[in-house]
Amino acid sequence: MIVATVFIIVKLDRLMTAVMMMGFFSLLSSCIFMILDAVDVAFTEAAVGAGASTIFFLAALAIVGRTSKKRKKEKTLMPLAVVICTGVVLIYATFDMPYFGTADAPIHQHVAPRYLQESGDEVGPPNMVTSVLASYRGYDTFGEAGVVFTAFIGVLLLLGAGTRKSGLERPVPPNVKVESMRQKIVLREVADLLIAPVLIFSLYVQWHGDYGPGGGFQAGVIFASVIVLYALIYGIVPAQQLFPPRKLAYFPALGLLLYAAVGIASMAMGGNFLDYGVLMPDPHDGQHYGILIIELGIGITVAAVMINIFFSLSERSL
């Protein structure tokens, strides 16, 4: 189904439909991640791919228009050759790969056993994914938070959010698409019903990452999608009253700094960067609080970045 979806996306001329199909594509991939037992990844893919990025595409479409222009036939031979070569090499490699799911595959033999058997004692959270992500490889995750922040700076620099007057200060032009959605009673009722529970759910995902799938990345995205939904239904102005863009622009940086602050605190307490164990007299407590705070930092950064990007895209389309 994934392959079929991709073909349809490439062939489609109508951008609107293509965007919808891309959302579908994300949902399918998240199903595949589920089958592969990567629940956390599936969660993120569903929230980011099927949720947030679809909305961003829609917001972008509002700017550029719905259909793509016909372009002159371009040289397709070279890209095709590259794609075929890549595919051949990938297939060539699969012949020597260990069978899917076998216990004696090298990835299950070397580093992973310690994560599986001792992370409960060393780090604490029953969800091992969280231990690996936030503690053993916390430095990588710090880098990932940096990636999200970098993307945010890129969008700000190129789209120029925050430099124009925000929606509050400008008269709203008539006949704006977002405004008209308020009339649709079904949409509004459903949204009213959904917004509060989903907000609470995002907080649950944020704080419950220790025990089940979830954490800062997912929670941030879910939180942001709710705000975006609110903005779509009730218009961008009330949403910006709720989160003034000028102030919101500080939060991605603050989230990243919060993450780093934990690392620096542990350096000040005599440990290495991001060694949460030294933060508290009992290393377990230290790990626990350390992970909690860095997840919060990620959550803040991700949510603020998403909302910011949405605002700056929709400001352009007004």
Next chain:
Amino acid sequence: MIEQLPAIQLLLTLLAAPICSMLRNGDQSWRLATLVSWASVAVAGALLHQVWDGNEISYHMGGWPPPWGIEVVVDELTAIVLLLVTLFGALVMTALRESLSTIMRHQRQSLYYTSFLLCMASLIGITLTGDAFNVFVFLEISSLATYTLIARGRDRRALTAAFRYLIMGTIGATFILIAIGFMYMLTGTLNMADLAERLPEHRDSRVLHASFAFFTVGIALKIALFPLHYWLPNAYTYAPKATTAFLAATATKVSLYVMIRFVFDVYGVEFSFQQMQLGTLLVPLSLAGILIASLTAIFQSDAKRLLAWSSVAQLGYMSLGIGLLNLNGLTASITHMFNHAMMKAGLFLALATMIYRVQSSQLTSLAGIGRTMPLTTGAFTVLGIGLIGVPFTAGFISKWYLITGALDKGWLPVAVLLIASSLMAIVYIGKMIDVMYFKPAPEEFSNVREAPMSMLIPCWIFALLTLYFGLDTRITAGLAGRVAANLLGAS
């Protein structure tokens, strides 16, 4: 404190970035960014001092021992690349404020400095790490930051250039990720040292062969090795002013460093060169790249584009040195990595200084600028002579080692081609200097003033460094020689 230095090296710039983004005043964030960059230079110097003569520092992020946690490793090669990134980054940063003042409003400037710092921090991160996946994480930051830096160029062609680079860069990064994934599949570890121990037993596995192929193509895209260089000339030409100087000095060099790390330390010399025959691939392609790119450079009418093509040629020298696979060749690669970063950053900066006054990078508008801006043009000339490789400049040292390396192999034709390419460098650098000094200045630029001090001084520091490293080679060729012996001896 001392043992925390590796973490401090990264954190200085990485933390200054978000703080910079929160400052709404462009001047303030420039001051912070410049201060932090120079502090990073000091840290890089301290690290170099610590690892001098072959010591190695290993720092465990999060306190977890490798391979469970992420390790940061500093050896001599790491330290010299760190010095390269921080020193040249700091010099460009110092000149950046004046350079930006004509094209960007104050508030935007803070964001631009943020991007610049993020780019610098991520390059430091890539250099420091001893973990294969961590390389990829910082590669993402550096790519995103670079696209942004380029896309903010003066006209809209910068957007197309950035987009093309984005596509190529993403393909490159994905290939590298696939390569790392395959290695992880075979060994179950991501730590580089650990990988190096565990990979040899899989040397006949097709997964490893595919991994190596993906890595080579991916990193070659990132380095802009001929024939995968198409994004580079446009990206360098349309990137805003002084930024080009920073990108030319650091981004491709750090990618080259990653290639050396992986090819020699992770995959291993024996696997890379005997089994996969990397050398037979690199040598002819590098030579072709050197000649074709030099030839293209000669016919350019835009000064920035000319220098960009010359970069493609010079990158060919570095990959050729790796392909030679002997002591002198590899020494030449590492030395030239440093020297070329210095000279090309200086050249682009001097050019940016001229463009700051005349607002165009066409050779015709640079005519006669030697009389109106004598100091800037002086610096440009010194750096240009260095790039050609005239004795007593830094460029001579690296070319000397490279030609010796080729002769050690008994490859006389290669040495001859290298000398031919130097002659071509004389032609294209000579063409620019000729225009600058001996052509009459166009009417509208006849009363152009000399550039402000904050741009002139960095230019001249680059020029003086080029002369200095032409005479004192202890921290360039001396160190590179030890590193090369180490890399080759590890097999």
